[in-house]
Amino acid sequence: MIVVGISALFHDSACAVLVDGELVAAAHEERFTRRRFDRSMPVNAFRACLGYVGLNITDIDYVAYYEDPVEKLARQLWMGLPGAAATPALELDWTGGGLPRVQETRLLQLDATRPYREIRELLGYEGPIVTVRHHEAHAASAFYCSGFTDSALFTADAVGEWATTSYGRADAEKLELVEEVRFPHSIGLLYSTITSYLGFEVNSDEYKVMALASAGEPRYAGELGELVRDLPGGQFELNLKYFDFGGGDRMYASSLPDLFGLPPRRSGDDILSVHEDVASSLQIVMEDLLLSKIGYLHDLVGGDRLSYAGGVALNCVANSRIRQNGPYRDIFIQPAAGDAGGAIGAAALAHHRMAGTLVRRRLMDARLGPAYDVDHVRDCLDAAGVTYQDFSGRVTDLLRTTAHLIARGSVVGWFQGRMEFGPRALGARSILADPRDEAMRDHINALVKKRESFRPFAPAVPAERCAEFFDFDAESPFMLETAQVRDAQKLPAITHVDGSARLQTVDRSVDARFHGLLSEFGRISGYPILLNTSFNMRGEPIVCDPGDALACFVRCRLDALVLGDLIVLREDIPPSWAVAEAVVPYQPPSVSSDLYTFF
Known part of the structure; x- marks a missing residue:
């Protein structure tokens, strides 16, 4: 059975191919178009993945899409998307010279049939299309690549259809999510909001804030604690007086600068120690909340293995703290934990549901794209x-x-x-x-x-010699955890200001x-x-x-x-x-x- 997974039309689109449940190819569309975080239907990635493994489009049994467009549209309409009704469906942009370029607008994107139509028209696929919900795709992308026979499931991102954090379990029989936190309460949106407040690019520079945090002190942790409240069980809530997700020109309300007594940093301005301290405080507050919710998950479903995905799972500093202080003996995070990885999850979950079989093989190699002569x-x-x-x-x-x-x-x-x-x-x-x-x-x-x-650089080290140079006794093939450098003075180019390094074991x-x-x-x-x-x-x-x-x-x-x-x-x-x-x-x-x- 050949299943192709598609992640598209939100950000960082991608394609993945599974043959009899085994992941054989995956690629980001941006690598081919050279447009960063390209969100378009991954036509080039689709062709490259099929071509590399020698498949034709007629060989495909199913295409699996990584979210439910109808549920997503319901959330978009609930938000209101100010100005959508008054915005033309298409605009012509002459700024680049030459022929005008058609610009997508909100009205054009409020179309739950668009993913299916583009899979038909742009990819040329005529077979059955199945839909997997966004957080199911995230959870599946981790579990089906983990090699686990059974696992607890945790996902955290900005937002899928409605869910922003999900809890579940998976085994050879099924994958199920049993509880979720719903928009607008979101760990990912909390982090992105402060990213914007600190003058960095949302959807792109959250990892810069993570790096900046190591240089600061968490002296604003009390203020950051005002932004989010941990609730019993799996729930938490943002204090919405400090946020603006209503389609304006920023993600935070005017009360946020007042809370910190600090004006928003503009892009290009000097980075001051106070900005480092805000970043450090954000990191600590997020880590504490993650540990609380993961502890609840352990109480809820038990077990000693965790499969974790979603954009928040790319925060390698938090991942290390979860490994060190959390309740799980074995944790798996797949290398494309953000939306691109949803292509893998959608295909893998669709295969499990359609074929009833499960391939247990831990993903150790992220080299899944094309090679060249x-x-x-x-x-x-x-x-x-x-x-x-x-x-x-x-x-x-x-x-x-x-x-x-x-x-x-x-x-x-x-x-x-x-x-x-x-x-x-x-x-x-x-x-x-x-x-x-x-x-x-x-x-x-x-x-x-x-x-x-x-911003620090990462070290790569042979897996069998890692412990000689880093305080780390696990595998980290995808640079998703940090470790203290044992002899930092001898390795200054890869040692961060706090003595740590984002580690890759080979x-x-x-x-x-x-x-x-x-x-x-x-x-x-x-x-x-x-x-x-x-x-x-x-x-x-x-x-x-x-x-x-x-x-x-x-x-x-x-x-x-x-x-x-x-x-x-x-x-x-x-x-x-x-x-x-x-x-x-x-x-x-x-x-x-x-x-x-x-x-």
Whole structure:
């Protein structure tokens, strides 16, 4: 049985393919369109996933959509969406020059038939379509990838149809959600509101607030406690006097700045210690609430295993505290815990319900996207007269050469095999550097990534040697937990201000080449650890194909690019390519940067 899962028309659309219940491919639409958080029907991801596994559209038994459009529309209409009725269904935007571009508006999006129509018209699929509710898709994305025989289920995000937090259980027989918290009371919306108040982009920069929190003190925890009240059982509620989810130009009411005695920070303004303290207070209040609700879940359904998903599950600091202080022995969070991962969950739950069978296999490898023929890249480089080193059939030499480049201070683009699924680069589309170089973090932040200096970089380490360098005794293949660095002074480029690091453990059996590079660097330096950040520039998705990688390599001013078995050095780039080094203007994401997108 072949089931395709679709997440689309909200934000971060994606496609996933299951064959007989086994996940074989998944990809984000943004990687192909190069538009960050692309929300459109994932036509390109759909084609790429089917093509990679050798399927035709007629092979598909079911398409599963990740939310109930009718329930979602009911919530949108309940909210009122001011101005929708007066807004034309289509607007022409001439600002880009040339032909006008059709802009979607609220009225166009208030259409519960749109997902089904676009699956038919844009994907060309004519078979049966099944619908999975949003939080069911989240929960299923974690459970069916966990390898558990049974599990408690916890989901937390901004909002699905109506649910914002859900509690449930799953086993070989069924997956069921037994309780939920409903909109507008939402942990995700609480975090996004303060993200906006602190001058960062909603739907995008919540992880920046998480990073900023480590530098502050929670001296506003009392004020943050005024925003949300923990209730008995699984419920909690936001104090709505401080929020505005009614479709205005901001998510918070004027009473919120009054509560803190602090005006909202504008994007681009200096980050002050008071902003760090607000972020720290938010993080603590959220963690306390999560621990309370997860404790309730344990009392409700029992067991010692937890499957956890939803956008809130991408907060790796909170995840570490849940592991350390929560009631569960084993926790699984899948790498695309946000809406994109709903494509996996929708397909997996649909398969379980239709086929009645369950594949128990723990997901350890997020490289679920397409791979590309580097032979074509070799031909293009030859045609362009670009000098490169070809290590075909000599993997050991390739790893040794790359490790020596990094040890000598080079920043390297690393492009290998299938593309990762989820927001983290995990060794397939990565930028790598020496974690021992104190200046490396500032160098990459300022020159390569063009991002805020306070944001940390993550280390990748062989799984079997992790405990030597980090206070961590579990696996973290998807960079979803933090750990204290044992010798922080020797690893300044990957150590955050609080002595922690967002950790990736690499198993040899999962990614032998990346594991081999880490080990080779360890033989040279004594530290089998590399700084690992995503292969992209600010405001852009992670690179997808070799052309993206070459363009980003030139524009980022990286020192070397490893494309499969080929190494291209910066000094070998033709002078005629220099025009590509010009900084490309920042492109905003395809969702609002000031407000959570409710439609």
